Amino acid sequence: xxxxxxxxxxxxxxxxxxxxxxxxxxxxxxxxxxxxxxxxxxxxxxxxxxxxxxxxxxxxxxxxxxxxxxxxxxxxxxxxxxxxxxxxxxxxxxxxxxxxxxxxxxxxxxxxxxxxxxxxxxxxxxxxxxxxxxxxxxxxxxxxxxxxxxxxxxxxxxxxxxxxxxxxxxxxxxxxxxxxxxxxxxxxxxxxxxxxxxxxxxxxxxxxxxxxxxxxxxxxxxxxxxxxxxxxxxxxxxxxxxxxxxxxxxxxxxxxxxxxxxxxxxxxxxxxxxxxxxxxxxxxxxxxxxxxxxxxxxxxxxxxxxxxxxxxxxxxxxxxxxx
Amino acid sequence: xxxxxxxxxxxxxxxxxxxxxxxxxxxxxxxxxxxxxxxxxxxxxxxxxxxxxxxxxxxxxxxxxxxxxxxxxxxxxxxxxxxxxxxxxxxxxxxxxxxxxxxxxxxxxxxxxxxxxxxxxxxxxxxxxxxxxxxxxxxxxxxxxxxxxxxxxxxxxxxxxxxxxxxxxxxxxxxxxxxxxxxxxxxxxxxxxxxxxxxxxxxxxxxxxxxxxxxxxxxxxxxxxxxxxxxxxxxxxxxxxxxxxxxxxxxxxxxxxxxxxxxxxxxxxxxxxxxxxxxxxxxxxxx
Numbered sequence: 001x002x003x004x005x006x007x008x009x010x011x012x013x014x015x016x017x018x019x020x021x022x023x024x025x026x027x028x029x030x031x032x033x034x035x036x037x038x039x040x041x042x043x044x045x046x047x048x049x050x051x052x053x054x055x056x057x058x059x060x061x062x063x064x065x066x067x068x069x070x071x072x073x074x075x076x077x078x079x080x081x082x083x084x085x086x087x088x089x090x091x092x093x094x095x096x097x098x099x100x101x102x103x104x105x106x107x108x109x110x111x112x113x114x115x116x117x118x119x120x121x122x123x124x125x126x127x128x129x130x131x132x133x134x135x136x137x138x139x140x141x142x143x144x145x146x147x148x149x150x151x152x153x154x155x156x157x158x159x160x161x162x163x164x165x166x167x168x169x170x171x172x173x174x175x176x177x178x179x180x181x182x183x184x185x186x187x188x189x190x191x192x193x194x195x196x197x198x199x200x201x202x203x204x205x206x207x208x209x210x211x212x213x214x215x216x217x218x219x220x221x222x223x224x225x226x227x228x229x230x231x232x233x234x235x236x237x238x239x240x241x242x243x244x245x246x247x248x249x250x251x252x253x254x255x256x257x258x259x260x261x262x263x264x265x266x267x268x269x270x271x272x273x274x275x276x277x278x279x280x281x282x283x284x285x286x287x288x289x290x291x292x293x294x295x296x297x298x299x300x301x302x303x304x305x306x307x308x309x310x311x312x313x314x315x316x317x318x319x320x321x322x323x
Numbered sequence: 324x325x326x327x328x329x330x331x332x333x334x335x336x337x338x339x340x341x342x343x344x345x346x347x348x349x350x351x352x353x354x355x356x357x358x359x360x361x362x363x364x365x366x367x368x369x370x371x372x373x374x375x376x377x378x379x380x381x382x383x384x385x386x387x388x389x390x391x392x393x394x395x396x397x398x399x400x401x402x403x404x405x406x407x408x409x410x411x412x413x414x415x416x417x418x419x420x421x422x423x424x425x426x427x428x429x430x431x432x433x434x435x436x437x438x439x440x441x442x443x444x445x446x447x448x449x450x451x452x453x454x455x456x457x458x459x460x461x462x463x464x465x466x467x468x469x470x471x472x473x474x475x476x477x478x479x480x481x482x483x484x485x486x487x488x489x490x491x492x493x494x495x496x497x498x499x500x501x502x503x504x505x506x507x508x509x510x511x512x513x514x515x516x517x518x519x520x521x522x523x524x525x526x527x528x529x530x531x532x533x534x535x536x537x538x539x540x541x542x543x544x545x546x547x548x549x550x551x552x553x554x555x556x557x558x559x560x561x562x563x564x565x566x567x568x569x570x571x572x573x574x575x576x577x578x579x580x581x582x583x584x585x586x587x588x589x590x591x592x593x594x595x596x597x598x599x600x601x602x603x604x605x606x607x608x609x610x
Contacts, residue, residue: 024457028460030464145596150585263548301452
């Protein structure tokens with residue numbers, strides 16, 4: 001199969017997955033006991049107000065029509081209005097503006113974490129894999145085994161205790177003011193980024209290590225060892241090209257941890273990002289916001305997996321040079 | 324077959340003699356934690372809900388060994404009962420996810436063809452969903468009672484268990500002894516129960532440990548977000564969340580439950596690691 005066909009097939013599967021995800025998000029938020037209008041109004045539900053809210057939210061349409069309208073609006077970037085500020089005025093906050101603002105903050109947090117965690121964990125994973133069972137490997141494996149057992153919030157709680165409460169070097173809460181310059185941002189981001197880095201570092205290190213060990217034990221590498229290729233050349237010229245696919249896969253998989261990590265860390269530090277927005281929305285049953293946030297998180301996840309698969313296809317010599 | 328009893332004994336002896344120090348300590352700790360969970364109401368020095376002092380975050384004393392929580396309740400008693408709730412939920416989740424995941428995985432492998440393709444496709448589609456998102460959506464709609472939490476997380480876990488169980492069973496289905504059983508005219512269910520299940524017990528036990536740890540971490544994270552176990556019920560995650568203010572007082576009130584979660588998870592992981600090395604089985608590291 002040629003590369004183009006493989007990639008277009010993968011793209012098609014990606015689009016189908018996104019559609020499936022959207023159906024699940026929509027259906028999942030619609031399986032409420034009662035309907036959305038009841039959930040919004042709660043105690044304040046009178047027949048008149050219910051009818052008004054149903055009209056406003058378009059709840060009188062059949063389910064499949066509502067789904068298609070919702071999906072088309074989503075694709076156009078129209079996420080509707082938040083219900084939290086719905087109140088009597090029926091004029092909720094525009095979700096899209098809010099998403100843009102908080103999405104940027106979350107990108108900053110997740111992006112800085114990825115920039116630190118990805119190279120670091122690949123380096124450490126490679127170091128451990130060079131001599132499996134050696135001292136360095138045993139130390140790194142033990143530490144990472146402990147770290148993957150930590151709940152997402154533990155490292156952050158410990159960091160806050162030490163650096164914010166005891167030493168008073170950094171703020172314990174990462175609230176954002178418009179007046180912040182670059183250094184203020186760095187100051188508030190250090191602890192959340194460090195906490196988040198630890199939550200994904202260990203997973204990535206372990207996966208990189210086992211991916212590289214897998215490659216190193218392949219017949220091709222054995223052949224190279226028997227030919228007498230020097231160690232350094234062996235790793236860089238022979239092992240690394242074969243390990244690119246698996247390693248990219250590892251990075252993509254860790255986005256799942258990064259997503260749940262972002263949600264926990266943002267809530268813990270009161271950081272004004274998408275994760276906290278979603279938790280608040282779930283707490284308040286703010287359904288349009290939950291739908292929008294879930295769609296964004298899931299789409300990012302699906303798209304990153306898609307990109308990683310495409311890179312894996314491109315980096316596989318057997319696919320690039322078909323017989 | 325009459326030597327089965329003997330085999331079990333030598334198998335156990337073999338296991339014990341191979342214990343590494345780390346695995347030994349982990350198993351002891353896990354047994355201790357399970358005992359604490361079982362006998363929590365009798366072990367706790369005070370009623371976990373009773374307000375004993377009007378001082379929040381009182382430092383540890385001879386009466387309150389770990390001090391008081393934000394409402395002046397005994398933290399040790401709440402910690403003990405939190406262990407019970409967390410273990411109970413995690414066990415329920417893992418049992419349910421194994422019952423469904425292993426069942427479907429073995430069926431898919433044994434029947435193959437269209438059955439396998441259909442179940443696997445659906446499973447792959449579900450895996451494309453970040454698990455926390457799925458949980459948050461369901462909790463948003465149905466609230467977070469014990470039943471909703473257990474079923475939701477078990478469902479999420481099931482998709483992972485399915486993959487492992489199916490992969491294990493697919494490898495066993497091509498063995499000569501399975502072929503012999505097919506030729507003998509045994510049915511699929513007989514083969515699953517008598518050939519596939521006994522031959523995949525060790526890796527499945529290891530996977531059980533991994534999923535159990537994952538369930539503990541997941542439910543703790545949800546409770547920490549305020550979306551898991553709801554007061555007056557409290558698990559370890561709730562204890563971490565509700566005592567966050569303690570940090571500002573320079574007390575470690577919420578670090579005890581957080582470290583307890585980590586200690587249980589570490590012990591389980593060390594134990595699983597040892598079990599896997601011992602059986603030289605390999606499980607995927609993905610979650």
